[in-house]
Amino acid sequence: MLLQGLRVAPQERGKGVAAVLQRFCSDLVKSKFPDVKVTRLTRVQLLPKDFQKYRLITKQGVLLVRFRAEELKLRLSDLGLGDIQSSLSTSFKPPPVRLDYTAVRRLYLTSDRMLGVLPNATIIQDAQPFKLLPSNMAILLKKDIDWMVDDVANPTVTSLCTFPFRVPIGDDWYYLNIDIFGKELDPVRQQLLCHLQRHTATLKGHVMCQVYLHPPLWKPMVEFCRNILNVELVKEYTEQCVLESDGVLLVRFRAEELKLRLSDLGLGDIQSSLSTSFKPPPVRLDNTAVRRLYLTSDRMLGVLPNATIIQDAQPFKLLPSNMAILLKKDIDWMVDDVANPTVTSLCTFPFRVPIGDDW
Numbered sequence: 001m002l003l004q005g006l007r008v009a010p011q012e013r014g015k016g017v018a019a020v021l022q023r024f025c026s027d028l029v030k031s032k033f034p035d036v037k038v039t040r041l042t043r044v045q046l047l048p049k050d051f052q053k054y055r056l057i058t059k060q061g062v063l064l065v066r067f068r069a070e071e072l073k074l075r076l077s078d079l080g081l082g083d084i085q086s087s088l089s090t091s092f093k094p095p096p097v098r099l100d101y102t103a104v105r106r107l108y109l110t111s112d113r114m115l116g117v118l119p120n121a122t123i124i125q126d127a128q129p130f131k132l133l134p135s136n137m138a139i140l141l142k143k144d145i146d147w148m149v150d151d152v153a154n155p156t157v158t159s160l161c162t163f164p165f166r167v168p169i170g171d172d173w174y175y176l177n178i179d180i181f182g183k184e185l186d187p188v189r190q191q192l193l194c195h196l197q198r199h200t201a202t203l204k205g206h207v208m209c210q211v212y213l214h215p216p217l218w219k220p221m222v223e224f225c226r227n228i229l230n231v232e233l234v235k236e237y238t239e240q241c242v243l244e245s246d247g248v249l250l251v252r253f254r255a256e257e258l259k260l261r262l263s264d265l266g267l268g269d270i271q272s273s274l275s276t277s278f279k280p281p282p283v284r285l286d287n288t289a290v291r292r293l294y295l296t297s298d299r300m301l302g303v304l305p306n307a308t309i310i311q312d313a314q315p316f317k318l319l320p321s322n323m324a325i326l327l328k329k330d331i332d333w334m335v336d337d338v339a340n341p342t343v344t345s346l347c348t349f350p351f352r353v354p355i356g357d358d359w
Contacts, residue, residue, distance in 0.1 A: 039245045042127045044238060054243035055308050055315050057129070058119035060179075061218035062238045063211040067231040069174075069203035075230050076197055096159075096191045099147040107152060108132055117155050117182050120306075122242065124212065125160050126177045129242045148194060150187040157182030161195040164203060172205025180213045185220055188213060192221075196229075212240060244305070282345075285333040293338060294318055303341050311346050 008017050026039065044062070099107065108114050108123070109132060115121055123130045123140065130136040144163040149155045158181050164174040178195050180188050192211065200207060209231075213221060218237055225231050285293065294300050294309070295318060301307055309316045309326065316322035330349040335341045353359050 042124070042129060042240055042242050044240055054245045055306055055310060057122065057242040057244050057306065058124075059215055059242075060119075060124065060212040060240045061215040062235070062240055063213060063218055063221055063225070064208070064234040065211075065225050065231040066206060066208050066234050067229075069200040069205060069207050072196065072200055072207070072229065072231065076193070079228070094151065096148045096150055096187070096194050097152055098194075099149060099152075101141050103152070104141065104147050105137060107149065107155070109134060109137060113153075113155055114158065117158055119181065119242070123160070123179075123181075124240075124242060125179055126162060127240060146195060146198065148191050150182075150184075150191070155182075156184045157187035157191060159188075159191045159195065161199060164199050164207065167208065169208070170206070174203060174205060174207045176200075176207055176209040178209065178211045180211060183214050183217070185217055188217055188221065189224055208234070215239065280337065282334045282336055283338055285335060285338075287327050289338070290327065290333050291323060293335065293341070295320060295323055299339075299341055300344065303344055309346070312348065 006018060006021060114132070118132070121132050123132070123136075125140060125143075125145070130140060140160075146161040146163070147158070148161070149158045160179045162175075162177040164176050167173050167175045176195075176199055178192065180191060182188060196209070211221070222233060226233060300318070304318070307318050309318070309322075311326060311329075311331070316326060326346075332347040332349070333344070334347070335344045
């Protein structure tokens with residue numbers, strides 16, 4: 001389920017309005033789609049409290065420029081780029097390839113070629129993060145978007161560009177949004193030029209163009225836009241951050257009733273009961289084993305999201321200083337298999353809460 005465009009009027013900010021709306025939407029999603037376990041969102045400005053609720057998936061630099069369409073067309077013509085596709089084909093590398101919907105599905109969904117290009121296997125289109133799923137691709141393919149890649153067989157850069165649409169800044173103002181993924185500067189420049197040539201060819205008026213790209217490419221792309229294309233930089237460097245949070249399963253029970261239920265299920269002694277399964281039972285880890293498994297081996301990198309332990313809504317990167325904090329807490333650490341872990345867990349010891357007696 002997709003929610004887009006949550007923005008609070010300046011005079012109402014700081015009053016918790018956004019939190020109420022987000023909570024309502026979250027509850028609505030949970031009621032209609034109980035299988036949804038993960039929430040993703042984008043933020044331009046992160047607050048310290050955000051890192052307590054979310055983990056960072058990726059960052060993009062935001063390059064915002066403006067120009068008159070007529071002037072840009074003349075500039076491209078002066079550079080010998082009136083027909084971008086023909087001009088670029090004279091370079092050593094083939095020109096960028098525009099993808100039709102069939103090619104998009106084939107490249108993004110039925111092959112693993114884009115996994116090394118997209119950050120965390122995620123398409124971020126106009127500030128909306130989409131995992132590579134058929135249902136998400138169906139949403140994207142309903143939009144007016146140009147899809148491009150440098151090389152279908154061995155892609156290193158791909159991009160999505162919206163068709164221009166009017167914005168109420170003034171007369172004849174248009175907005176163009178371009179999302180570029182990849183770390184190679186030359187293909188990024190090529191695809192930017194192709195999108196600009198294609199989508200300004202018939203425009204007359206002002207264009208506000210926002211380009212999202214790999215952060216280290218922001219500065220060289222600013223120089224390219226200023227010195228080569230002669231367009232105006234509107235805003236200094238800003239970042240768009242993609243965040244993620246897991247779903248929370250909250251249950252309650254009476255301890256006495258749960259113990260009876262576990263006994264009825266033959267799980268009075270969990271460790272003994274689980275040992276009868278084909279796979280060995282979970283392993284409880286002491287502090288020495290925790291340090292060895294989490295810090296001195298790479299076995300947990302495929303288990304933990306972004307190499308991050310999230311304990312009671314607090315994210316901890318795998319660093320000795322963070323582990324020292326965690327090991328001071330009353331926590332049970334568990335793993336399914338020390339040699340080849342696929343699941344790990346942390347459980348706090350029970351503590352009283354002021355809900356009522358004996359909670």
